[in-house]
Each structure stands twice: as structure tokens, then as C-alpha cells.
Amino acid sequence: MVVASPPVSPLTILFFILLFLVWMIYSNRTAGATRESGIRPVAAILLTVLTVVVTRTEYLQRRMPHVSGARADHLVVIGDSISAGIDPAIAPWPTVFQTMTNIPVKNLALPGAEVNEGPYMAAKVNPEDHLIVIELGGNDLLANEPGTRFEKYLGETLQQLARPDRTLVMFELPLLPHKTNYGEIQRRLAAKYHVWLIPKRKFIGVLRGADATTDGIHLSSEGARHMSLLVKEVLAPVLKPLAQINFECDPRRAASIWPAAPGSIDLLRYDCHPHPGMDAALIVVLALR
DSSP: OOOOOOOOOHHHHHHHHHHHHHHHHHHSSOOOOHHHHTHHHHHHHHHHHHHHHHHHHHHHHTSOOOOOSSOBSSEEEEESHHHHOSOTTSOOHHHHHHHHHOOOEEEOOOTTOOGGGHHHHHTTOOTTOOEEEEEOOHHHHHTTOOHHHHHHHHHHHHHHHOOTTOEEEEEOOOOOGGGHHHHHHHHHHHHHHTEEEEOHHHHHHHHTSTTOBSSSSSBOHHHHHHHHHHHHHHHGGGBOOGGGOOBOSOHHHHHHHSOOOTTSEEEEEEEEEEETTEEEEEEEEEEEO
């Protein structure tokens, strides 16, 4: 079963419980002094306001983001085994996404990665990488790692990646009831580093799909396809159509953002030639395996 608790802070929960207890205690008391008789309606009003605020805040977070930014000619993925895959016979979703869209993908995800490996993966991102998808933290949740550790390394990862010319998109984590602070941390750091969040209900929607996982967590071929469709929908406004992609006259640049992979697109040949308004352009001949 996949669950996703709303990321409500412990202080908010404590305040709600205290208000409820006050309301319940004074509801069961015989009408007394004027001062006491006014406590119950005040507690009821505060309970109502708090419930409405929390509900509205969570509702707004459930909407799909309208990602904006400069269009990118390729995608970089930082993640764990959800993105890296664990079965060689099943293509991970970044590979499926590349095949589906013809958009080059650099998949830096590592099987079993926790968020403390985020800075290591972020260090492999190049200056020409302008669109990054981050899918990290699930293993930290399962390992019951403290929120302070999660916040430290996620913050370091986002700080390394954040640049004015970059678009960062991160999956919200499906939250266990005792780990709602992870959600708070994600949202707070996302606001700080201008990261677009894919709502956790969308992530859960993929995991809950028919035949979407091999073990309840890791994606099957069908799950990878649905994840690719979700990412495609989210990133559509900031992905440059294939016809508009121009590579620099540098084979290493082309190979770095269009790696050959089974079932994906292979870079077969490149040529440099003068082009109006450009010193050089790279002609890329592609073929589907």
C-alpha cells in the first residue's frame, strides 16, 4: 500500500490537539463563569480556522506545477533506484523518456542512493546542463533517517545545482505519518532554491498503477512508461523540440548529452560546417535501435 500524509509540522499538530482538548473539556462542563463559557466557542473558531488553512495549503500543493524557464535541449536526472533501475532487463524511466521524446537524457541516478549522495551526483552536472530532475529521499524514508540529516544533504545538493539559468524540478516524497517533516523540508528548500515540485499524489499515482512496480516500489516497464509520461507532461514547457537543438562543434559535448544506450538513440556521426550567424554547427545523424 502506498501512503502520503500531508507534511504538517509537529507544532501545528500539537496546537490542533491542544485546541481540540480544550474544546472537548469545556463542551462537557456545566456552564460556569462567563469567562469559562467563552472558551468553548473561541476554541471551536480556532479549530475551524486551523483546519481550513491546513486544508487549503495542502490543496494548493496538489496542483501540477506550471514550469517555466529557458528551453533546454537535454535533461539531467539525479536520483535513486527509482530512476536508476535495479533490473538490467527493465529500462529505467529516463531511458524510456529519451526513447519516447527523442530528448537526450543524462541519467546520474544511483541504485540505493540516499540523499547524502546528492552532492556527489550534483558535482557531475556540467555548466551546459540547464534542466535537472531530482528524485531522492525514498531510501532515507525507509531507513528512518533523521530529518536533520535529510535537510543537510538535500540543502547541499540544491545549493550546488541552483543557478539563475537552470530549471530544477523535484519529486515530492510520499510521506509516512511519522516522517511528515521530510515534506516540510522539501517544500521549504524548494522555495529557497526556486525548485518546482511535482506533487506526491502524481508520484503515488504512478506507483499505484496496474503492474507499475516489480516489488511495490521499483518501477516495472509499465511503471517506467507512466513515469516518463508524467515527466514529459511536467517538462513540456521547458523542453526544446528536437528540430531546434543545435550542438556545439564538439564531439565530447554531443556524446555527453546524448549517450548511447540500449533501446535509445545512438549518435552515429557528426560534422562541422559554417552556418549563417554561427561559427560552426554540429550536424547529428541519428538512428533508432
